[in-house]
Amino acid sequence: MGINNDAFIFETPLIEGLILRRRNRFIMEVAIDGVIYDCHCPTTGRIGSIVFRDIPCLLSKSKDMTRKTLYTVEAISLDLLSEPNKSWIGINQNAANRYVEHFLKNGQLSAMVSSDIVKREQKLGHSKLDFLVGHTYIEVKTPLTTLQVEKKDHITTSKGSEFTSFERFIKHIGELEASLEENDRAILFICFIYDSPGFRGSTNGKYSSYIRETVESSIKRGVEIWQVNFKITPTEVNLIRYFETTKDILNNGAAKN
Known part of the structure; x- marks a missing residue:
């Protein structure tokens, strides 16, 4: 959008x-x-x-x-x-929240969530989630372990060790799911500080099926997945587009089973 x-x-x-x-x-x-x-x-x-x-x-x-x-x-x-x-x-995952806050407060993400009340780092359960907008909790994730861009011939790559630090992600999506006991909506907001076509998680690692099943379970209980693409330049960050991917993630998961 x-x-x-x-x-x-x-x-x-x-x-x-x-x-x-x-x-x-x-x-x-x-x-x-x-x-x-x-x-x-x-x-x-x-x-x-x-x-x-x-x-x-x-x-x-x-x-x-x-x-x-x-x-x-x-x-x-x-x-x-x-x-x-x-x-x-963009690789500054902390800065991503500042960008999201800016566009939330300016009403430029209104197709996803709209409220005059935007609060940062709100405690929920045993976690702090990034935003509470009205009565909707939003957790922002900025994936960088896989870059969904073309790697040109002059770029050298290497095979790194498998990413295994999923505990914080699992805790946050669990808290989002739990927030639906008192709120109508909860959103996992996948943020790219470049123009990514769509989020694709790893399917080869030994933890990938567990992560996918956890996300799908949360979606079935009402958690929404949205994506935003920003463009960063030396002077500013612009909002390219944002869109809901909840059904796409569910459909992709079903296709892999």
């Missing part, structure tokens, strides 16, 4: 750099105007199967000049460094 867009504007435009390598889960070494900096990587998990060697990126600069990592990598590109009009993939 496309709409007229009131963009999320960065207070200070993002800076373009070049990732030389990802030293560990938290640190990327980035060249900015010929100087190499240790930069904060805002997601500790795998980002696709990308080998981070000469990967263009966008960075935000902290106002705290005493911070150990002055820059945060906000987005990466799988285009060549020489490409003047790069496509960017």
Whole structure:
């Protein structure tokens, strides 16, 4: 669903750099105007199967000049460094909630949920869910372990270890399901900070069937699944489109059984 867009504007435009390598889960070494900096990587998990060697990126600069990592990598590109009009993939999963909040408060996600009351990080059961909009709880997830974009010839990939940290996801979708005892709706909001055609989870891992069955069970009890695609540039984040995928996930699950 496309709409007229009131963009999320960065207070200070993002800076373009070049990732030389990802030293560990938290640190990327980035060249900015010929100087190499240790930069904060805002997601500790795998980002696709990308080998981070000469990967263009966008960075935000902290106002705290005493911070150990002055820059945060906000987005990466799988285009060549020489490409003047790069496509960017946002990797800051925490920032995704700020973007969602902006568009919720501006009423630009009104086909999904509409209310003047938008609350962040609301306690529910033993969890804190990302949003309570009116009487609807919303949990935002930003998948990065699989990137649903074309990987060009110059991109090197490697086979990483299987992702196994599903406990938090299982807990949150369980809390969403439980919220339906007192509320009419609960939404799992899959957020891509790039234009993804549609969410596709892993089907090969040893945990994939368990995750799929958990999601399908929650859907059958009333949890809705929606997807949003954002576009990030050095100056702003725009809402490309958002749509419900509840039936698609159920149908895909049935096709695999």
